[in-house]
Amino acid sequence: MVTIKDIARRLEVSASTVGRALSDDPRISSAMKQKVGEVANELGYVANRAARMMRGASSNLVGLVVPDIRNSFYSTIAHALSKCLESADLQLTLSETDDDRLVELRHIRELTSVNVAGIIIVPTARPHPESVRLLKMTPRIQLLRRHAALGEHWFGIDDAQALFQATRHLVELGHQRIAYIGGTTDLPTGAARLQGFHSALAGSKGAAHAREELGAPASTDFGRDAIRRLLAQRNPPTAVVLGSVQNTQGVLEELLASGVSVPEQLSVVGFGDELGFRWWGPGLTTMSLPVSELATACGLWFIHQLKQKSANAAPYSAVSPPTLVVRGSTRALEAANAGRSQPRLRQPAP
């Protein structure tokens, strides 16, 4: 391994001179800098990060902490960030929390112990106090979910708006018995989405008939069960709006399996726009979320923030607007139908 000393010996100067030249110290003559640069190149010198870190420098590692990378939300984010950070010579490390605060804590401990340059995190519902303490010691940005304790830097989508639009769409189509399936209000995102649902209903005739099924947002099974429960009710909803990608996937599977005809019996608005939602049944009407753009914006801001060094960058947060994509899974409720219609099970195709 080529060290600073090798360069010094070659040039018959001291190690400190070389060190300073390499870090472009103003006290070094440009002639010297020139020579040092050449020799460094020639010898293939690569600075030893471990040594630098011992002197207090932080690594070029950025911790990305997400619940589960298999979730396309998070893999999209990882991709966008990776691309973005690459240009600033930063490396992404991946930590999965599984939405478990203790796992989250373990990872954060680990990350701080390797002196990461910063952390980009989708926090669990209720991070451990120790996690909060550790996070506060490093540059950090929250993504999607947000906790006041973790600071002001946050990039997310407008969750309330997303469900407001989705629900509004159904209201405008004349639906009155509208159900919501989504995450519990533990998570701020869950709470915001539910609130969006209700505020779209407020004042409409549907307000009184609203149903909600709240459960684990990351579970397809919950989606499956929830829609089954809803359709088994005496007076089942004519439309359902969903509040998480996985719940959506569960609902879609169950609807297909049980042969409910969409949109004839039931209108459905999904959450997120996964590959395949387009070709589900009649095509899924859904909320499309600008996840990739969001992550890129977050990455850019993060780099900016790191450059500011100690002078902590101005707190910043941004929400991105979701978009309603109308496909075949929603349709107007005919006036005749509006009152009493009971969904009947269609025979699944043989």
Place this chain on the structure above:
Amino acid sequence: MVTIKDIARRLEVSASTVGRALSDDPRISSAMKQKVGEVANELGYVANRAARMMRGASSNLVGLVVPDIRNSFYSTIAHALSKCLESADLQLTLSETDDDRLVELRHIRELTSVNVAGIIIVPTARPHPESVRLLKMTPRIQLLRRHAALGEHWFGIDDAQALFQATRHLVELGHQRIAYIGGTTDLPTGAARLQGFHSALAGSKGAAHAREELGAPASTDFGRDAIRRLLAQRNPPTAVVLGSVQNTQGVLEELLASGVSVPEQLSVVGFGDELGFRWWGPGLTTMSLPVSELATACGLWFIHQLKQKSANAAPYSAVSPPTLVVRGSTRALEAANAGRSQPRLRQPAP
């Protein structure tokens, strides 16, 4: 930051004693170890990795180098590995190559410069010689794709077998004009899959009618174009078998868009079993690949390999068998039909 010295001072012993106690050196009395352990806990001591690395230790970082994390193959792998390595106190870092050998080289340079404990890589078609040189200096395992120059440690799926089974299924259903859409033979995986296709056909009546469309395996567009070209031919195939996930996605979209009726006009066997393949049209018959299991096996072996230290573990490679999942997109070709039938376009559902 709590250091080894703080513990030493507290216990009025020397720093080296503490260091040895912490590393469970046999020369230290267990009483001492006990005490050191307690104080370490009490003070919240965390070993400084930078300092260790300066003494030649490698970091606890494992580089995962993949083409694109958004590809569910790779996010599945990342998840499984992350879980697996976590138990050995290893951190995963993520590098995306985009299948560009220069990007790959840049990442590998970066990884070696931070002294990663090892690298798990899905190599590009033709890695740069410098990449090869660098990789040879660290513990490494290849995943899915394999290059002789990168060593013996490899975990993959039996690509030839996958396409053999898929094609065989069609042959047994009586198909004779069977087409293959998949990656070029640049990549060893592409070559193996194509070979599997041909060997399933060998000796059957279909051998003479085989068509192939080879292109970029990671492109949905290529899949779309390829199937369009095939169906426009004078004597179009009655069945098609696919050789990559993305190509499959492109083909599915195009078939849906152009209103070809599956399996009446065309039988389709996909590659991989993405969420949503199940609910595409009549349900996609496809090759399911044990990616998660593969990655876990790889992770376990990797940890094992690292423990062996210098005594390099015996070269090992393993192939996992794929499984054919039969759903609705394939069916027997009636004898009457076998000769001359022309696919006709069905009107898309209103």
Place this chain on the structure above:
DNA sequence: ATGAAAGCGCTAACAC
């Protein structure tokens, strides 16, 4: 404008 020397936290060779 450059050099000498100290020290970051840890480990390992060498004492006792």
Place this chain on the structure above:
DNA sequence: GTGTTAGCGCTTTCAT
């Protein structure tokens, strides 16, 4: 069993 000492490669005083 435990202490002493000497570095790993780099940055950073403090001299000159």
